[in-house]
Amino acid sequence: MTRPPFSGFSARRLFHTAGRLMGPLLMLLCVAPAHAAEGWPRQIQDDGEGVTLSAPPTRIVSTSVTLTGSLLAIDAPVIASGATAPRSRIADDQGFLLQWSDQAKQRHLQRLYIGTPDLEAIAMQAPDLIVVSASGADSALKLKSQLSQIAPTLVINYDHAAWQDITRLLGRATGHDAEANARIAEFDAALKKTRAHLQLPPQPVSAFTWPQGQQNSANLWTSESAQGRLLEALGMTLAKVPPELADFHQMGKRHDILPVGGERLADALTGKTWLIFAANDDTAQTVRQHPFLKDTLAAQQGRVFALGTDTFRLDYYSAMRLLERLSTLFGSPASASS
Numbered sequence: 001m002t003r004p005p006f007s008g009f010s011a012r013r014l015f016h017t018a019g020r021l022m023g024p025l026l027m028l029l030c031v032a033p034a035h036a037a038e039g040w041p042r043q044i045q046d047d048g049e050g051v052t053l054s055a056p057p058t059r060i061v062s063t064s065v066t067l068t069g070s071l072l073a074i075d076a077p078v079i080a081s082g083a084t085a086p087r088s089r090i091a092d093d094q095g096f097l098l099q100w101s102d103q104a105k106q107r108h109l110q111r112l113y114i115g116t117p118d119l120e121a122i123a124m125q126a127p128d129l130i131v132v133s134a135s136g137a138d139s140a141l142k143l144k145s146q147l148s149q150i151a152p153t154l155v156i157n158y159d160h161a162a163w164q165d166i167t168r169l170l171g172r173a174t175g176h177d178a179e180a181n182a183r184i185a186e187f188d189a190a191l192k193k194t195r196a197h198l199q200l201p202p203q204p205v206s207a208f209t210w211p212q213g214q215q216n217s218a219n220l221w222t223s224e225s226a227q228g229r230l231l232e233a234l235g236m237t238l239a240k241v242p243p244e245l246a247d248f249h250q251m252g253k254r255h256d257i258l259p260v261g262g263e264r265l266a267d268a269l270t271g272k273t274w275l276i277f278a279a280n281d282d283t284a285q286t287v288r289q290h291p292f293l294k295d296t297l298a299a300q301q302g303r304v305f306a307l308g309t310d311t312f313r314l315d316y317y318s319a320m321r322l323l324e325r326l327s328t329l330f331g332s333p334a335s336a337s338s
Helices: 011-036 065-073 098-106 119-124 141-150 163-174 177-197 226-233 243-248 262-268 281-288 316-330 333-337
Strands: 042-044 051-053 060-062 078-083 110-114 129-133 153-156 205-209 217-221 257-261 273-277 304-306
Touching (some): 042 163, 065 163, 065 316, 281 304
Parallel strands (some): 060 129, 129 153
């Protein structure tokens, strides 16, 4: 007589054995997501002494108009922000940067002040997180101790960090990690697509801003700047500045820019192609016709390009627009017709 399968096991014993095997597995499946997700409180290591946040913030005040765009990009609850000069070539009528002006209006973002931080205006917002930049013209670092009396204060230095790193940090500090990662992934895909069809102009490039009202000077982006990193990620090479002209460097103050100027301005712009940030075509024309620059190779051969007035500070919005602008200027004809 043939014995049936599992004849040595009773149904009860089989069920018991399966339960012993499945139990730990089910527990692992249930517990693993809880371990993967970071809870609160969170210790955030910033560019200051670090800050501990007990819960996701719900009322964020940004004293840095540069960092506000990154908060908006990840849907963080930023309710108010400092601003720059309104109706300038980089800002709207509120003093908010052009690349996220529409988002600021949709979110009813309140302007706190223009330029110098106003402690009373900040306190009136009853924030549960204050974001401060450690560098740049919009820095409120000197007020860190007073601001910390109002709410936990996060200090971020954007002059030597990629905008993606800043976005990740803000995502973790606000509990919007997923939104931050999604924005970065979206940009990475756009960068890969742009690089694939870009026909690079003659290299190296001098990438800089042309300050208004200062007709004989430029601020060159370094490899540590967000702008320099993006150009290099696209395969471009930043032109070097002769060492003797590096005396203008704000050594110890800024890592992202190298101010150059004076009668030797042309000697500092050694790139075969010039890319001007925070600029429109009128600015590019001004540079091409500048008395100190009009006889340079880049100006003579028409390789001076404006990259748009919304690229003064890079965040998700401006970085995406910059890719679009570079594609328009240097995209291969074949990719445009495909």
